[in-house]
Amino acid sequence: MxxxxxxxxxxxxxxxxxxxxxxxxxxxxxxxxxxxxxxxxxxxxxxxxxxxxxxxxxxxAIAESVAGGITALLQEVSTREPAPPLVEALSEVFDAINVQVGENGNFPLAVQVWGEATLDPAIREIVRHRYQGMREAYVTLARRAVERGELAPDTDVEAAASVLFGLIPGFALQRLFLGHPDKDTYLRGVRALLNPG
Amino acid sequence: MxxxxxxxxxxxxxxxxxxxxxxxxxxxxxxxxxxxxxxxxxxxxxxxxxxxxxxxxxxxAIAESVAGGITALLQEVSTREPAPPLVEALSEVFDAINVQVGENGNFPLAVQVWGEATLDPAIREIVRHRYQGMREAYVTLARRAVERGELAPDTDVEAAASVLFGLIPGFALQRLFLGHPDKDTYLRGVRALLNPG
DNA sequence: CAGTGTAAAACGAACGCTCGTTCTTGACAC
DNA sequence: GTGTCAAGAACGAGCGTTCGTTTTACACTG
The missing domain is CATH 1.10.10.60 (Homeodomain-like)
Structure with a gap:
């Protein structure tokens, strides 16, 4: 043709x-x-x-597109009005992660791309860029949580964002390799740490 | 010979x-x-x-050995007497992770093994087993934190352990792909979330 | 101790195969 | 005609692995 x-x-x-x-x-x-x-x-x-x-x-091209869905969700949740509570925002993200970890989801492919990124500078740059974008959504999320008093006013927003962001791959990898915990259990753990003895 | x-x-x-x-x-x-x-x-x-x-x-054989050092450290820290405070234990683990992420460290290799684990059942089983072992150390860590009152008595230990464990790959991947945050910043973030507004 | 046999250990050329890519050929829309 | 696009046979490079040969350390003999 x-x-x-x-x-x-x-x-x-x-x-x-x-x-x-x-x-x-x-x-x-x-x-x-x-x-x-x-x-x-x-x-x-x-x-x-x-x-x-x-x-x-x-x-x-695959590396470029593999995290597109999650990135879009993060950007939407982090800028939504009115801002959802932190745990609520995390819950939505974990739901999306669960889909990506499951049957026909993109997460196993993302893990492969990570492996490739440790070797190939071009792919590394793609991953870095995507990772950066996701983390920025968490900075927004953390900043707004401070503004509305959900986190202490003197919170280091960048630091808190790194930790919140870090929860995501931590959750996904456990789901992928161990098959647990489910989202609600993980969220219970987050809440438990947010309100220590 | x-x-x-x-x-x-x-x-x-x-x-x-x-x-x-x-x-x-x-x-x-x-x-x-x-x-x-x-x-x-x-x-x-x-x-x-x-x-x-x-x-x-x-x-x-490489997959078997790649996480050996971290696993050993986790087992030592989680059973040490007297039990170190939670944040102190995390700090030690993050130091070790930093070494593995850096020049000549094993972490990039571990990421490659993860990628392989998504395809090869034998390697998947090796990774699953290692992951299980590490997570168990965190269960011990969390249980003892509850016992000594650092976490609330009604804490779901398994859930808290999953979250604490999840912080590790979350930290390592950010170090690997973004080059930050450093350990102290990340720990500050953990502390900030442990003591919310 | 010198000489010899033996089997473990190491060697590396060669094999069969599969890979990513190129290139010639032809079909079709205009 | 002419330019665009698709087809798939063919190619050369490079792979993991095999296997026949050589080297070596040691036990045994006298």
Whole structure:
């Protein structure tokens, strides 16, 4: 199909990325061959190489998109009016994390991307940027919690944000590798520490 | 050297694993070839295959050992007499994490192993087991904090342990990808949340 | 102690295979 | 015609692993 609409081009790209995600999730970034990915997309070798000039370019595109959903949620929750209580905000985020850890979720793929980020500077930069964005949402969350008196007025907002943000991968990894705790238990733990003896 | 001491055999195995660790840290689990690893060890192909029957077996051995130091520290701290205050115990653990995140530390390798664990059941089981062991140390830590009144008597110990444990990968990943916060800042954040407004 | 046999240990060339990528060919819309 | 896009056979590089050969340490013999 020559001389094709721009929409078609974008759709093809998306089709390839969807197939890539499926394959990477099933077999990993490295064990997935271009043949696998091409078969999954239902395209030919030539077609795929028209839209991405290498496997690495596909991996980068996946790395860019893998945390998109969570990032968007964080930005929404952290700027919502009126600001939800801290524990309520965390609860919503944990719900989203649970989905990503579960069947067909993106979290296992994100873990693979982290591994790649320890080696490849381009992917490292992508991950750093995403991580930065997520953390900034937590700074907003913490700042507003101080403003409305949920946290002490002299709280170091940056420090508190780091800890709150740190709870997320801590939760996700336990879910992924141990299968527990569930969200409510984890939140109970957070509350317990927020109100120590 | 034929008919050689048992020490010699163990030392050779160790020599191969040290070389593997170096290579995996430098180029990753998948981009490291047997040739790389063999050259790093200063041995021959045949020699390495005498001690490990496949590359996968070497990866498994590395996965087994990668978190050994942190696990040992956690076990020591959580059973130490007299029990250190919670924040003090966390501080020691964060110091150890900092070392592992830094130059030549094991944490980047651990992240790669996590990625592999999402695909390979054998490695997943190794990671699960290690994760379990670490979490148990935190259960002990939390239980003793309740006993001595540092946490409320009605605290859900399991839940609190999950959260405290979750702080560790949360801290390590931020250090790895963002380069901050430092230990003292993170601890300040923990204290701030432990004593909310 | 010298000589010899033996089996463990190490060696490394070679193999079979799979990979990511290129490139020639042809089909179709305009 | 002409330009765009897709197809898939073909390619060369490089992989993990095997295996026939060589080296070495030691036991045993006289």
């Amino acid at each position: 020559p001389r094709v609409s721009e929409d078609h081009l974008i759709a093809r790209r998306e089709q390839i990325l969807v197939a890539a995600r499926t394959c990477f999730l099933r077999n990993g970034l490295h064990n997935t061959t271009m043949q696998d990915l091409i078969a999954e997309a239902g395209l030919s070798v030539g077609a795929v190489y028209r839209y991405f000039k290498s496997k690495n370019e596909i991996i980068n | 034929p008919r050689v001491s048992e020490d010699h055999l163990i030392a050779r195995r160790e020599q191969i694993l040290v070389a593997a660790r170096t290579c995996f840290l430098r180029n990753g689990l998948h981009n490291t070839t047997m040739q790389d690893l063999i050259a790093e060890a200063g041995l021959s192909v045949g020699a390495v295959y005498r001690y490990f029957k496949s590359k996968n077996e070497i990866i498994n």
